[in-house]
Amino acid sequence: MRIRVRREPATRRLLALTATAMFIVAGCGAFYTGNPRYARGRPQPRPVAVKPGLKTVVDKRRGVLPWPAQGQVVTRFGTVVDPKYGTVTKNTGIDISTRNGGPVVAVDSGTVSFADIFMGYGRMVILDHGNRVHSIYSRLSEVKVKVGGKVAKGGVIAMSEDTLHFEFRVGGKSVDPLEWLVPR
Numbered sequence: 001m002r003i004r005v006r007r008e009p010a011t012r013r014l015l016a017l018t019a020t021a022m023f024i025v026a027g028c029g030a031f032y033t034g035n036p037r038y039a040r041g042r043p044q045p046r047p048v049a050v051k052p053g054l055k056t057v058v059d060k061r062r063g064v065l066p067w068p069a070q071g072q073v074v075t076r077f078g079t080v081v082d083p084k085y086g087t088v089t090k091n092t093g094i095d096i097s098t099r100n101g102g103p104v105v106a107v108d109s110g111t112v113s114f115a116d117i118f119m120g121y122g123r124m125v126i127l128d129h130g131n132r133v134h135s136i137y138s139r140l141s142e143v144k145v146k147v148g149g150k151v152a153k154g155g156v157i158a159m160s161e162d163t164l165h166f167e168f169r170v171g172g173k174s175v176d177p178l179e180w181l182v183p184r
Helices: 010-032 054-059
Strands: 072-075 078-081 088-091 094-097 103-105 110-118 122-128 133-143 156-170 173-175
Touching (some): 110 133, 122 156
Antiparallel strands (some): 094 156, 103 156, 133 156
């Protein structure tokens, strides 16, 4: 018994590949550009009206927040060049070398808006401190809080792995956490 494999004509395969490539490129255009010439473009965020005195309220936290964990900063905020491979990456927070299983504390009081596993971050907790200020804690070995729960400043929210990744966001933008934490 002989099995015959039916093959598609080369032109049909070529058209299918071309259509697939165009779909992928158009889809990428939607993510990487707002220009409708390349794709539909992503919706542009509407400007948020800043409440009077908001900047003053937020700025009062600068340089006075406690550290989320004991340890040394091993990766700083901003552009980082790998010493071995020379690759350039952007770190949106700081990485703190900690004791595995050591406590991670809230840098300010707030509400837990996320407490779960997040791709690329591992176990992660996000605290909403109000006035569009958020702190993000990731690479956690154990999470001690639940979504919707209130957390006091200095309250234990999780246990760390050997490195804690900490981010601080103001108005949705990552800022250097070292400017907001108490200087060591």
